[in-house]
Amino acid sequence: MSTIGKALALLDTLSRLDKEAGLTDIARQCALDKATARRFLVELEKHGFVEQDPDTRRYRIGSAPVRLARIREARFPFLRVAIPFIEALAESSTETVHLSEFAGGQLSTIHVEDPPRAHRIIIDVGSLLPFHATASGLAFLAFCPRAEIDAALKKPLEKFTDYTVTDPRLLLTMLDETAARGFSIIDQGLEAGVISTAAPVRSPSGRPIGCVAIAAPLSRTNTAAIHEFGTQAAAAANAISEKYYGSERPTGTIAKLRRTD
Amino acid sequence: MSTIGKALALLDTLSRLDKEAGLTDIARQCALDKATARRFLVELEKHGFVEQDPDTRRYRIGSAPVRLARIREARFPFLRVAIPFIEALAESSTETVHLSEFAGGQLSTIHVEDPPRAHRIIIDVGSLLPFHATASGLAFLAFCPRAEIDAALKKPLEKFTDYTVTDPRLLLTMLDETAARGFSIIDQGLEAGVISTAAPVRSPSGRPIGCVAIAAPLSRTNTAAIHEFGTQAAAAANAISEKYYGSERPTGTIAKLRRTD
DNA sequence: AAACTATGGTTCAAATATTGAACCTTAAGC
DNA sequence: GCTTAAGGTTCAATATTTGAACCATAGTTT
Structure with a gap:
């Protein structure tokens, strides 16, 4: 090195x-x-x-x-643009909503909005999100070029809970579902009792730069609710992308992106 | 290197x-x-x-x-602590007030509060403050160990305006005055038509970590007003220091610091 | 108080990473 | 389709990095 x-x-x-x-x-x-x-x-x-x-x-x-962060945020105000959407989503979903950003080969949590509820998921700013075990990781990977997916799945995949999926073949299927649906769902992949859904914020070229995710206690959700959260996360992610990059939209459809990359 | x-x-x-x-x-x-x-x-x-x-x-x-900046500010919230004082000073003085921080051998502007006036001094966040030509630089140096003063004055000293003092002997005298008074005054050292006064924020050990400075158009100030600004800047700097480091106070008097260092 | 231990900090020959002129590749301009 | 300019790459020559052993200091134990 x-x-x-x-x-x-x-x-x-x-x-x-x-x-x-x-x-x-x-x-x-x-x-x-x-x-x-x-x-x-x-x-x-x-x-x-x-x-x-x-x-x-x-x-x-x-x-x-x-000093560098001020310059970065002045020129590239990701947090400033994204936070209002994250706040709105936390309020409407009444669950913990977090924003992650890809940097240095890792997906890091850069903002968290807690809902005003006693029982909620706690996530720390700065925490790293493993690609295979979190909704954010999956949502990010699903819209990456195939080569990067393969690289990520080739690394040793840690089993955080009994439910963590570590089989690369199964993960690929989940990535396909995520890409088709527009958001990911991970059931207790990192933490027992927590279910999450996430969608990527993408640059105009279609490349993911981070994710919007909602994390909820498994005990008070059901399939319909999770799908609703996922849809909302995807909407927020797209809204952030649009506001951030002006009205340019990611080029091509999701399906096309996955094929051509 | x-x-x-x-x-x-x-x-x-x-x-x-x-x-x-x-x-x-x-x-x-x-x-x-x-x-x-x-x-x-x-x-x-x-x-x-x-x-x-x-x-x-x-x-x-x-x-x-x-990410690093978030961690830094969480553990060492200089901006968060200092900004209210800078705002208050900008309001009471009705002049531009700026805060600088020493990092990497340089004094950089990290915050600026503009007063609500049409005619005011403009300073950019991120701009560097030469030690010999700015009130902040002088205020910083005046409370540094003698070795660092000498090192700073040994470097080539750029003449920014007709009024910039570049004679190390004269600068030393000005530093002594600054140390005795508790704040520095620089008349058009970096920019013609601008007069500034500054005082250092110091750690409990007495070492300066940054400065509070007021910059005003020369045309609407006089000696009494400048001294009043200087006194206010010093009060704000001490208040920041106290709030930042808890109630610990810089050890020893100014005079003692200069002698023993 | 002498011996011990743990930490911060420093040295210099040996090992290793860095350097840059020259080269290749791509894309835009004419 | 030639020219130019920019991004990017290679590999032998070279300068930097490395780390075992060292010193200094402060706190702790015997």
């Missing part, structure tokens, strides 16, 4: 820790030599990507990403 | 461009070989720090910084 990759992986690891971490800790978590980790941290600090607390000597994410 | 440093410098350059840029452009702007720039971009893209538009093949800042 390149040096840059290792340094960025360190940054990612640091960001996923619950709190500030010391040098030895960081080196261990990243499987790097202490000297290497230190040089990376010093270099990242020079550019403001990490900060070292002068008292505790522990490291934390710096402020450079905040 | 390390590979990581070069890659992060590329990211910084990309963020400062007005719009998305092509490979050749980026390579030229960063003084890198095309092959090198490409490898960096590919590596940065893998981790979500840049994105390549699939149609135009141009590159832009990716979404990874947005």
Whole structure:
């Protein structure tokens, strides 16, 4: 792996820790030599990507990403555009609605709207969504080129619950259904007792950039309700896509996209 | 320079461009070989720090910084804490108030509040503040250890206007005045017709982490008004510091800090 | 208080990744 | 259909990265 990759992986690891971490800790978590980790941290600090607390000597994410994020959001205001739709969907569905974005080969949760209910699904911003075990992952993959689907299904597929589907053939069938329907459904794939449905937000070229998903307790849903949620998620995803990219629409139909890619 | 440093410098350059840029452009702007720039971009893209538009093949800042920024702000909510004070100051002073943060060896503007007046100073979020030519830069340096002051004044000091002070000896005197007074004043150092005053937000250890600054048209200010603004900026900076770090106060007096560092 | 341990931080020869001139490919312009 | 320019790739030469061993400091145990 390149040096840059290792340094960025360190940054990612640091960001996923619950709190500030010391040098030895960081080196261990990243499987790097202490000297290497230190040089990376010093270099990242020079550019403001990490900060070292002068008292505790522990490291934390710096402020450079905040500046970059502002620029990114100013030019490419995905959150700003999407959040109103997510809020509306949370209100109408009275279930947890979350938005994910594809970046760095992973699908990450970037926003969550909780419904005002005592019993609801809790999802954290920043959490990663496995492609094979979440509605978002499936919805994302279903509209990707075949090569990327195969690549994703070739990796080891972790079994999170008794219901997690890990058979690539079966997953392919589910992807076909998702593509045909326009939204995915995953029954307890990541967490027991939770059923989810999701639809992709796509760029004008048809490529998915993220997903809108609704997660509900299995105990208070039925097939009809889930299909209704899926339809609503797909509508929200399309609305976000349209607002985000202007009135350009994804080229071609879903079926055509899957064939030509 | 390390590979990581070069890659992060590329990211910084990309963020400062007005719009998305092509490979050749980026390579030229960063003084890198095309092959090198490409490898960096590919590596940065893998981790979500840049994105390549699939149609135009141009590159832009990716979404990874947005995720990192969320984490940073959740753990270290500088903007969230500071903005109310900046807003209040803009309202009471009826001039442009801006907040800067030190990161990666530079002082960058991270927030600006414009007053509701037709004639006002315009400052962009993201703009860099030279240490010797801005009130923020001076206020920051004045509370830094002597070694850092010397390092900053040793660099070539650009003359932005006829009024920019570039004599290190004179600047040192101004820094002493700033430290004694608690806020800096710069008369047309960066832009003709603009006078500014600033005070540092400091961590409990006394180290500046950023500045609160007020910028006003020279034509409608006088010495008394500027001193009043300076006092207000210092009060806001201290209030931010206190709220941000809890009730811990910067250790020692200003004079002591300057001597012992 | 001496010995121990854990952490942050540093060094330098050996190992490895990076570099860039030259090359290929594609697409637009004429 | 030729020319130009941009994106992208290759591989030997080269500069950077690596990590075992080291030092320094602070807290803890005996």
